[in-house]
Amino acid sequence: MSNIQKTQTEIADIIYDIAVFNQTIFVARQTGLYHSLDGGVNWINTYHPSLPESNIPTLTVELSPNYENDKTIVAGINGGICLSTDSGETWLVHQFRKPIPMVTSIAVSPNFATDKVILAGTYEDGMFRSDNAGETWQAFNYGLFDHNILCVAISPFYEDDQTVYAGTSSGIYKSINGGKLWHDLTLPNDYDAVLSLVLSPDGELYVGTETNGMLKSLDNGATWTTIFDTDSAINSILIGANNRLIAQLNDAVMISDDGTTWTSLISSDVNIVILSEDQQFIIAGLTDTTIQQINLFDL
Amino acid sequence: MIMPIPKIIQQPNTHRAIHNGVTTLVNAIRPTLGPLPRYLVNMQGSKLELLDDGGIIARRIIQVDNRQEDVGVMLLRQVLWQVNQHVGDGTATTAVIYEAIYNEGLRYIAAGANPMQLRDHLMQALQPLSDMLMEQRQTITDIESLRSIAYSVCYDQSMADVLADVFNTIGRYGQVDIRKGHGRGIEHKFVEGSYWKGGVQSKEMLRGTKRLVVESENTAILISDMDIKEPNELIAFIQLAMRLKIENLLLIVRSISEKGLSVVLNERIAEKIKVVIVKIDGFVEDDQIQARQDIAFLTGGNLILKAAGQTLDHVKESDFGSARWVWADKNNFGFASGKGDPRQLRDHINNLRKAYSKAIDDDHKERLLNRLGRLYGGSATVHVGGITDDDIDMRKTLVERTVRALRNALEGGVIIGGGTALFSCQPMLKAKAMQQENLEARAAYQILAKAVEGPIRALLNNAGCDPSEVLADLTYCASSDGFNLMKNKISNLAEDGIFDVAQVQLEALRRAVSGAAQALTVDVMILHRNPETMVDP
Numbered sequence: 001m002s003n004i005q006k007t008q009t010e011i012a013d014i015i016y017d018i019a020v021f022n023q024t025i026f027v028a029r030q031t032g033l034y035h036s037l038d039g040g041v042n043w044i045n046t047y048h049p050s051l052p053e054s055n056i057p058t059l060t061v062e063l064s065p066n067y068e069n070d071k072t073i074v075a076g077i078n079g080g081i082c083l084s085t086d087s088g089e090t091w092l093v094h095q096f097r098k099p100i101p102m103v104t105s106i107a108v109s110p111n112f113a114t115d116k117v118i119l120a121g122t123y124e125d126g127m128f129r130s131d132n133a134g135e136t137w138q139a140f141n142y143g144l145f146d147h148n149i150l151c152v153a154i155s156p157f158y159e160d161d162q163t164v165y166a167g168t169s170s171g172i173y174k175s176i177n178g179g180k181l182w183h184d185l186t187l188p189n190d191y192d193a194v195l196s197l198v199l200s201p202d203g204e205l206y207v208g209t210e211t212n213g214m215l216k217s218l219d220n221g222a223t224w225t226t227i228f229d230t231d232s233a234i235n236s237i238l239i240g241a242n243n244r245l246i247a248q249l250n251d252a253v254m255i256s257d258d259g260t261t262w263t264s265l266i267s268s269d270v271n272i273v274i275l276s277e278d279q280q281f282i283i284a285g286l287t288d289t290t291i292q293q294i295n296l297f298d299l
Numbered sequence: 300m301i302m303p304i305p306k307i308i309q310q311p312n313t314h315r316a317i318h319n320g321v322t323t324l325v326n327a328i329r330p331t332l333g334p335l336p337r338y339l340v341n342m343q344g345s346k347l348e349l350l351d352d353g354g355i356i357a358r359r360i361i362q363v364d365n366r367q368e369d370v371g372v373m374l375l376r377q378v379l380w381q382v383n384q385h386v387g388d389g390t391a392t393t394a395v396i397y398e399a400i401y402n403e404g405l406r407y408i409a410a411g412a413n414p415m416q417l418r419d420h421l422m423q424a425l426q427p428l429s430d431m432l433m434e435q436r437q438t439i440t441d442i443e444s445l446r447s448i449a450y451s452v453c454y455d456q457s458m459a460d461v462l463a464d465v466f467n468t469i470g471r472y473g474q475v476d477i478r479k480g481h482g483r484g485i486e487h488k489f490v491e492g493s494y495w496k497g498g499v500q501s502k503e504m505l506r507g508t509k510r511l512v513v514e515s516e517n518t519a520i521l522i523s524d525m526d527i528k529e530p531n532e533l534i535a536f537i538q539l540a541m542r543l544k545i546e547n548l549l550l551i552v553r554s555i556s557e558k559g560l561s562v563v564l565n566e567r568i569a570e571k572i573k574v575v576i577v578k579i580d581g582f583v584e585d586d587q588i589q590a591r592q593d594i595a596f597l598t599g600g601n602l603i604l605k606a607a608g609q610t611l612d613h614v615k616e617s618d619f620g621s622a623r624w625v626w627a628d629k630n631n632f633g634f635a636s637g638k639g640d641p642r643q644l645r646d647h648i649n650n651l652r653k654a655y656s657k658a659i660d661d662d663h664k665e666r667l668l669n670r671l672g673r674l675y676g677g678s679a680t681v682h683v684g685g686i687t688d689d690d691i692d693m694r695k696t697l698v699e700r701t702v703r704a705l706r707n708a709l710e711g712g713v714i715i716g717g718g719t720a721l722f723s724c725q726p727m728l729k730a731k732a733m734q735q736e737n738l739e740a741r742a743a744y745q746i747l748a749k750a751v752e753g754p755i756r757a758l759l760n761n762a763g764c765d766p767s768e769v770l771a772d773l774t775y776c777a778s779s780d781g782f783n784l785m786k787n788k789i790s791n792l793a794e795d796g797i798f799d800v801a802q803v804q805l806e807a808l809r810r811a812v813s814g815a816a817q818a819l820t821v822d823v824m825i826l827h828r829n830p831e832t833m834v835d836p
Contacts, residue, residue, distance in 0.1 A: 099516040099623045099636075124623055125636050126676075139491050139635075142469050142677045145648060146641035147623075170641040176440055181470045184645060191642040 011043060015285030017060045018274045021067050025283060026088075027291065028058035033075050035088060040283075040291055046073075046088040056082070062106040066113045074118055074134060076103030081120055083134040094130075096137050101125035107152040109178075111159040119179045121149025121166060129179045143182035146170045153197035153205075163220065165205065167194030172207060174221050185221040188212070196248075198237045206245070208234025214247055216259070227259040236272060240296055241279040248273045253284060255296075265294060308367055308824040314405055317818055320371020323363055325398040328356050328379075332391040333717075333758040334454055334784050349693065352700065357383075357390060370824050378814035382806055385661060387703035388452055389800075389807035392718075395757045396808060399750040400815035407742040408819065418816040420743035425812045427731065428747055429805060431724045435778075436712035436801045437793075442467040444713065445705060447796035451716055452704045453697050461487050462701050465679040471709035472652075473679060474672030477698050479691050480682030485698070487681045492624065493597060493673040494633025495590055497580035500552070501560045502629065504575050511628055513575050515547035518625040520634070521618065522551045522591050523603035525611060527559040534562060536611035541572055543616055549625050549632070550576045551594065553587075575625070577632040586666070593670055596647045597637035598622055635676070648674050668706075704800050711802035715792045718755030719781030720799065721808070722773065725751050747812070758784060 013030035020026070026035045026046065032055045033046040048054035056077050064072035071087040080095040081103055096103075101122035109117035116133040126141035127149055141147060146168035155163035162178040170191045173182040187194075189212045196208035205217040207224075214228035214237065228234070228247055236248035245256045246265065253266040253273055266273075269287035276283060276293075284292045308316060330337040331351045341348040341359045350356050357379040363369050375397055379390045400421070408414055439445060442463050449459035465475060465487055480486060505511045519540065527533055540548050550563075555576055563574040581587040595602050600620025603609045623636035651671050658664040672678060683698050685691035714720035725748050732744035752770065759766040762784040769782050772789055781792040792798075 138489070140468070140677075141491065141636075142473060143675050145644045145674075145676070147636045148641075168641065170645070177442070177467055180468045191645070 012289045014287075015271045015289060015291070016058065017272055018283055018285050018291070019061045019063045019073070020274060020276050020283055021063055022277065024087075025291070026061050026063070026073065027285065028061040028075060030057050031055045033058045033061060033073075033082070033088075040293065046084075047082065047091060050084075050089065050091045051082070051093070058082070059102065059104055060106050062108050064108050064112050065110050070113065072108075072112070072133070074106050074108060074120075076106050076120060078102050080137070081106070081118075081134060085133075092134075094134055094137060096120075096122075096125075096128055097139070099125070101128070103128075104149060105152045107154045107164065109154060109158055110156060115159070117158075117178060119152050119154070119164060121152045123148055127152070127166060127179055127182075131178075140180045141182070142180065143184070144168075144173055145184065146173075150193065150195055151197045153199050155203065156199055156201055157203060165197050165199075165221070167197045167207065169193045172197070172221065187215065188224050188226070195233055195235050196237045198239055200239050200243065206237045206239070208237045208247065214245075214259075228254075228256070228262060235270075236274075238273060238275045238282065240275055240282075244296070246273065246275070246282060248284075253282070266292065268292075305828070306826040308826065310822060312367065313822060313824050314408070316365070316367035316824065317371035317374065317821060318401065318405060319365070320363065320368035320373075321375050321398050321401055321818075322371075323368060324357065324360060324372045324375050325394045327360060328391050328394045329757050330761055331356065332395065332754065333761045334451070335762040336454070337761065348689070352390070352696070355696070357394075366826050367824065370821075370826075371818075374814065374818045374821075378810050382810050386707055386800075386803045386806045387700050388707075389803040391757070392754045392804065393807040393811045393814075395753040396750050396811035397815045399753040400746055400812060401818055403746040403749050404742075404815065404819040407739075407746065412739050412742050414820045414822075416737075416739040417742060417746075418820050420737070420740045421746065421812055421816040423740075424728070424731070424743040424747050425809065428724055428728065428751070429808065431727055432714060432720060432805060432808065433801065435714045435720050435723070437714070437798075438712045439708055439798075443796060444798065445708070448708045448713060448798055448800060449701050449705055451798060452701045452800075455694075455697070458485050458694070458698060458701065461485050461681065462698065462705060465681065465702075466705045466709065469672075469677060469679050470675065471706055472655075472668065472671040472675050473677070474669065474675070475702050476678060476680045477695060477702065478680060478682050479695060480684035482682075482684040483686060484684050485681065485694070486684070487679055490633075490678045490680060491676075492622075492633050492635025493593075493637075493676060494626075494631050494678070495579050495594075495673070496631055497578045498629040498631055499627045500555050500576045500578060501564060503560075503564050504627070505629065512626055513628070514624070514626045515549075515573060515575070516624055518547035518549050518622055518634070519543075519545045520549045520551070520594070520598045520600050520620040520622060520625070520637075521603065521611075521614065522594050522598070522600050522620065523553075523609075523611065524587070524591065524605055525552045525603065526605075527552055527555040527611075529556070530558050530562045532611055533559055536614055537562060537568060537572065537574070539614060539616075540574075543619075545572060545619070547625070548572060548574045549622075549627070549634070550574060551591070552576060552578055554578060575627050575632075577627050589666075589670060593647075593674055594637075595620065595639070596644045597639045597674065598634070599637065599639040644674070704803060707802040708798075708800040711800070711805075713798035714801050714804060715779055715781060716797040716799040717781045717784065717792060718753075718758055718799075719773075719779075719792055721751045721804065722755045722770070722781075723778045750811075755782070758782075762787075 017028040023039045034043045035046045058075045060076035062074045073084045075082040079100040084091045103120045105121040107119045118130045120128045126147035128137045130137045148169040151167040153165045164175045164179040166173045172185045172194045193210035198206045207215045210233045213230045215224045216227045232249040238246040247254045254262040255265045256262045272285040339350045357376045382393045446463035449462045579587045579590045598620025601618040621638045622634035625634040655667040683695045728748035735741035756766040779793045783790045
């Protein structure tokens with residue numbers, strides 16, 4: 001097991017989300033946002049001392065696609081987002097309108113440097129959108145019949161196709177105007193909760209459902225093929241180098257080279273997995289509050 | 300009493316009179332066609348009115364001096380009215396096609412064609428023409444196309460920008476509320492959630508609120524059709540709500556008496572539970588019933604209905620729906636993020652969408668659209684300003700017309716504009732004419748081949764261009780090429796974003812062909828003395 005490195009932090013609470021850039025790892029936790037500059041050896045509360053209250057439960061964290069230059073971090077909290085444009089040195093809290101929504105997922109436009117678009121999915125209050133890098137937010141729920149947003153994914157060709165997908169507790173929705181107007185898509189097993197969404201660089205859409213496994217669409221959600229038939233909920237999907245698929249289930253992380261055969265990568269209870277920027281590692285936040293890194297090239 | 304003797308008009312006077320009447324009305328409407336239109340001034344008493352809409356012009360010309368010619372006006376006016384009612388635009392296009400068919404038809408009748416057979420063949424020839432037009436349809440998905448369509452109707456860039464943004468955001472089923480604005484320009488805003496007409500039942504409920512709007516979060520909603528007369532009808536229900544630890548409650552009723560209101564306005568009760576009582580307004584009972592059903596789907600509540608023998612005394616916890624945010628003022632109430640089952644809501648919306656696509660009756664369609672707009676979870680409000688009240692009214696009408704065109708465009712797609720799509724069908728019609736052996740069948744295709752030139756000719760004339768020269772040049776161009784009147788040259792109209800709404804063009808064509816074909820069969824007119832003046836056709 002030399003390819004697995006496990007990190008026990010001093011912080012022992014739920015890990016909701018992870019974001020990574022080079023050796024810097026950001027972890028959204030029940031007690032706030034933490035980051036490590038040394039690959040997970042030492043951890044610092046990222047909100048401290050910029051925010052008066054640093055133990056803000058943070059459900060999701062996302063880095064700008066152009067993080068190296070704009071150093072923008074967006075963290076979803078109860079009531080809005082925390083935004084930093086200097087790698088977490090200073091933070092601004094942007095509150096959404098009342099009633100206070102719980103931000104569960106964030107997606108930053110691949111073209112963020114010019115369009116400044118950020119989408120924030122919430123639990124109970126639908127989708128919020130900012131087109132000025134998080135300064136102001138407006139709810140856009142036209143055609144979105146389920147306001148419990150569980151995941152959001154933006155097309156790699158967003159600049160041209162303005163396409164966004166939202167997974168909800170009762171299916172998947174698609175927007176072709178940057179997240180303003182939504183269209184309900186039909187899944188083979190209608191109305192299943194969509195827990196995870198990912199788009200390959202070629203635009204293939206992968207969907208992880210609660211009870212019907214993993215589905216794939218090659219035509220922007222018009223037709224679907226089941227590629228991982230399991231009763232277990234698929235909480236995250238990653239696409240690694242050479243189009244290797246990684247699926248995070250409740251009690252395991254599975255990997256497949258072509259989507260037909262799946263082998264176990266981690267057999268512990270996992271909250272979240274993400275892929276390192278160079279696609280060499282996956283980083284998993286386990287339910288035992290530890291973080292585990294696995295070198296995919298050693299497999 | 301001696302009945303006046305009616306005047307009987309026969310051929311050739313009948314055709315001549317109808318021809319003159321049609322020409323009179325078309326000449327009044329034709330200048331309004333295209334991106335470079337001219338206005339018509341209507342003077343009624345001391346009131347001057349500037350008109351640019353063929354539909355409204357046709358409505359204003361109620362009667363012409365010559366009663367025989369008035370029949371021609373009436374026949375065309377009825378067709379234009381139908382087009383206006385059905386698609387809200389395209390009356391000028393209808394008028395010029397109608398005139399071309401009628402005038403050409405007369406020539407063939409004079410040459411020996413049978414009017415009844417000609418009518419039948421015209422209706423048969425309409426089918427391949429409609430099919431060809433529909434084959435050219437394109438769907439619109441982007442804001443630029445919406446802006447082009449809006450501009451092709453209103454010819455006002457700021458209005459087109461606003462309405463394109465509105466429909467890009469709320470989509471084809473979206474609810475648009477058009478109101479008079481206070482400024483000179485046009486403004487819009489998006490309203491989150493759904494709302495219905497029918498406000499709070501007591502102004503006391505608005506006391507101490509900002510902008511006289513009562514708002515609450517995480518609010519329980521009970522949907523009923525109760526007429527509450529006595530306080531005791533409410534007491535057990537309010538006690539139940541308090542036992543369930545409900546802090547905010549929206550109660551929908553049909554009516555409530557002052558005595559009933561006294562229960563919820565009682566200070567001791569109001570300290571424990573904030574109750575807002577509203578009713579749903581609606582012209583007909585069906586609207587209210589359907590609104591209650593829709594609210595039940597959106598909020599997850601059960602309907603409490605008198606007809607089912609239910610009373611507020613027997614309400615259960617599971618009967619309450621809820622929403623994240625509720626508001627009410629003296630005229631309206633609404634909510635956002637209802638807690639209804641999204642699966643049931645999607646099924647309900649799918650059923651309404653199917654019903655909408657199958658609906659034929661305009662009124663039924665309008666009602667379904669209103670319901671879908673609310674269920675889609677948001678609306679847009681457009682405030683239309685202007686310099687004078689008349690200007691505001693005129694611009695408001697123009698916004699309404701453009702909104703309808705945009706909705707039709709999203710629903711049925713668009714075709715290349717400027718009359719080009721219709722004109723591109725001419726070679727097919729000419730080829731079909733050559734294949735016909737029957738005189739009337741050949742005539743029908745030749746008449747339509749001439750008629751499809753009508754709109755493009757009128758547009759060119761209005762812009763001060765020579766139609767014959769341009770039409771000759773267009774004959775050798777690609778099908779997507781047309782004459783861009785703003786550039787004053789032939790160009791690719793699809794690339795220029797010049798489109799017409801497919802449904803409008805098709806409706807104009809169908810009504811014009813069937814109306815003119817029918818008019819050609821009129822042989823005798825009976826004119827009674829002192830006819831009753833009709834306001835509507």
